[in-house]
Structures are given as structure tokens and as C-alpha cells.
Amino acid sequence: AQSVTQLGSHVSVSEGALVLLRCNYSSSVPPYLFWYVQYPNQGLQLLLKYTTGATLVKGINGFEAEFKKSETSFHLTKPSAHMSDAAEYFCAVSVDGGSQGNLIFGKGTKLSVKP
């Protein structure tokens, strides 16, 4: 069965510092992996996804993530944090590997950015 673990429920960085949000997954099929962001009082917005092909995927707002099969990881990074990046970030894996609809989410990591 598929599962997602996000290490750290809360991460705090200074503006301009590297952002690293960790995600490990378990999947019995080749995984489709996603990062979603949720700003206060808003829905989930897709940041980036990995389905097949290039293992380093780039998303919106300067974020990227690398699929590492050997480590079962899909960590999210951004070289330089901006105040507007403060939000909650969710890693997710598709249930059946072929659809992008039925997803299993991690518990989320709240990112704070200090001036």
C-alpha cells in the first residue's frame, strides 16, 4: 500500500535561505509524486509533480524536487526563501500510479519564513 511521510511538521527558515522540505514515500507500483501548497484560507495548489522521465522536476515559484528511487524520497527545495513562501506544503503519492486524482497525502509541513 502507498504511504507518505513528511519529516518535520514545522520548518522555519530565514528569508534568502535554502528551503528543504522532506518527503519519503512507500509505493507498491512506480509512483506518481506531487507537492501541493496551501496558503491560509485557500485550497491546495499543485507546485510540481513527477510521473515519469526526468527525476529532477521544476515547479512554480522557483521550487524543485528530485525523485530518488533508491532513497524512496521526493524532497522539495528552493534555493532562496521568500516571505511569500510561508504556507503549508503537502507531499502526495498516487494510489494506483496511473491517475493523478486519488492521492495519499502526507501530514504536511508548515513553512515559516523569518525576515
Place this chain on the structure above:
Amino acid sequence: EPEVTQTPSHQVTQMGQEVILRCVPISNHLYFYWYRQILGQKVEFLVSFYNNEISEKSEIFDDQFSVERPDGSNFTLKIRSTKLEDSAMYFCASQGSYNSPLHFGNGTRLTVT
């Protein structure tokens, strides 16, 4: 950019009452979903809907829950007899095709007292 809209943004109801949460998916989308997030917990899949029928549902989606697409635009989630533990944020999502990403609404916060 087209978006998924959900109403109301906040619903308060008494235990045992029926509630209907409403969603207007993106107009040319074909697949529809409900997810929920209990405060402090994971976002959880409830149900998916395609071609006017449920395609998948989770263990959470028991007989108290039902979904409907009564016309060409709305997609509703009904909880027949609410329980305290149904208090959560409910997200509607739609998808243009099976292999395209989900577009989520802003959610309806349901509080059962």
C-alpha cells in the same frame, strides 16, 4: 484562470442534521473528487466521481455520505446524519482527464456541534 468554487465557506450544524456541501467544478472537467482534512491531520480521499457514478470511494465514505451531480455544473456531497467526528475541512477537486492534475477548491469548513 478557471477555478473550482465551493459554498459555503463555513457551515455549522447540529449533530444528527443533514448537510449538503456544494461545489462548482471547472466547466470542461470530467472527474470530480471530495477530500477532507480533519484539523491537524492528513488530507484524506473520500470519493471520486466520473460519468455520473462513483468510481472509487474510501472506507471513510460510508452510507452516511452520498454524492450527486444534479445538473451540468454542481457537484454535491451530502452527509445524512452528521456526527461530531465529521467536523473537518472538505475540499472538492476536479480533473480534466484521468492523467491531468487535480484542481482544488478553497474548501468548506464543517463544524458539527
